[in-house]
Amino acid sequence: MPKFSSRQEPAAAVHRTSVVERGSFASARCTCGWKGPARRARDRARRDAQEHTAG
Template sequence: MYDQHIPEVPPAGPPGGTGHEPTTVERGSFCTARCSCGWSGPARRSRDRARTDADDHRAATA
C-alpha cells in the first residue's frame, strides 16, 4: 500500500484576507484538521473528531 503525498503546509487562505478555512487532511490511518492561518489540530483516527476540531477552531476564531 502506498501513502498519498500530502504537503505539510496548510492550504492558502483568501487573497488579502485573514479568514479561517479549516479543512481535514488524511495521512495513512490518521486525519488532522488544518487551517489556512497555520493552525493544526492533533492527528485523530476518527474523521468525525477531526471535523469537530475544525469546527471548534472556526467557532473560536469567529
C-alpha cells in the same frame, strides 16, 4: 510593508479549514497555520476544525 508582523493575523483574516488524511489518521488544518492533533476518527478531526473556526 505589511501593517502586521508575520506572527499576527490581520483583523479580517478568514479561517478556511480542511481535514487532511495520512494513513489511518486525519487532522484538521487551517489557512492561518493552525493544525489539530492527528485523530483516528475523521469525525473528531472535523469537529476540531469547527471548534477552531468558532473560537
